[in-house]
Amino acid sequence: MLNIGPYKFHSRLVLGTGKYQDFETMKKSLEASGTDLVTVAIRRIDLNAPKGEGLLDFLDPERFSLLPNTAGCFNVEDAILTAKLAREALKTNxxxxxxxxxxxxxxxxxxxxxxxxxxxxxxxxxxxxxxxPDPVGARKLQEIGCHAVMPLASPIGSGLGIQDRETLSIVRKAINNVPMIVDAGVGTASDAAVAMELGADGVLMNTAIAEAKKPIQMAEAMKHSVIAGKLAFDAGRMPRKFSADPSSPTKGVPGS
Amino acid sequence: MKIKVNGEFVSFKGGTVNHLLRELKISPDFVAVALNREIVHRHERDCIELKEGDTLEFVKAAPGG
Incomplete structure (x- = not known):
């Protein structure tokens, strides 16, 4: 269960809706991933084509909560305006x-x-x-009352995976009251698992699934990797050793 | 009169925000409106009369991450 402010989500995977080849593939990928929180952008209506099939026709409101973003904003004023437009359009805060x-x-x-x-x-x-991935900035965001912090693993859409595990781990330790959701940079399933093993509460991704050769299959892989990573983190990994330690008894080896 | 909608100049015979939405054939359900960078709430769309030179944004959810 992922708790964000007053909201609860079953899945720890948050998925974007961008870059899919068509809405049908997006819908099937979202379903295969098990997510219940999906991001959307807020954009101007095309006045030359005000109708037509829209994104929301493919997002069952019973199944998915919407997380609008302020992507594309480079200043405070535009981000605030976009957030307010999002709330008005989608009736979510x-x-x-x-x-x-x-x-x-x-x-x-x-x-x-x-x-x-x-x-x-x-x-x-x-x-x-x-x-x-900045522990000081993340702590400030927590202190001013943000409901989650979402550090990047590597640049948006790059698929470079987790560039600096140690720093993300430090960010994790700096944040204790709100969820840390690793956002951006995941390229494949193991990246998501590593993010969770570093103590993330969730992972947000888009391109890793949308630009996979088989998006629906990758969505399923991500579902399992986030679950596996969280289980492994909670299980507590064994300490690292720098020599071998045999798993079988050293005594009673036949012929010795 | 001339107003600006989503960055384009549009001729409008006058009226409220809802009149303009209808004229542009925009279905109002999942649309948000800003007038001169201030949000126009749904219940205000029938009351606010547009003026020459007003700048409007009509937006909706779009694919994104």
Whole structure:
């Protein structure tokens, strides 16, 4: 169970809805992953094609909660406006807050993220900020009342996996009151498992599934890897040793 | 009069936000509206009369991560 503010989710996997070849593949992938929280962007309606099949026609509201994002925002004002539009359009106060500071890396701007988060929290949003793998920034986000912190594992859409395990582990230790959801950079199932083994409460991904050769199968793999990683973390891994330690008895070997 | 909708100039004969939504054939259910960067709540859409030079955003959920 993943608790975010007043909301509870069965799955620890949060999935994006972008980049799929068609809505049918997206729908089947979301279902195969077992997720119950999916991210959406907020974009202008095309005035030349105001109708037509839309994303929401493929997202059963009984099955999936929506987590709108502020992707594409580079300043506090645009992020706040987008969050308010999202709440109005989708009737949810959940918001994945992104305030980007660099177009090339899509790295978050922590100063503006913190400022925007404060305003949104005051306005009764449940705020889940995208942030760098930065224990000091993450702790500040927790202190101002964010409902989760979402450090990146590597740049959005890169599929490079977890670039710095030790730092993510330090972020984990810095955050004790709200969930840590590793957001961005997962490329394959083992990356998601490692994120969970480092103590993450959840993993958010999009491209790793949408751009897999078989998205639906990858979605299923991600489902199992997040469950496995969480089980392994809770089970407590054995200590690392730098020499071999035989698993079979050393006495009674035949012929010795 | 001329107003700006989603970054484009649009001619509008005048009326409320809901009149404009109907004229543009936008189904109002999952749409959010901002007028000059302020949110227009659903219950306000029938009351607010648009003026020359107003800037509107009509948005909806789109695929994204």
């Amino acid at each position: 959940l918001i994945k807050l992104e305030v980007i500071g660099d177009k090339f890396s899509l790295w978050p701007d922590m100063e503006q993220t913190i400022e925007a988060a404060k305003i949104l929290i005051q306005d009764d949003f449940v705020v889940m900020p995208y942030c760098g």
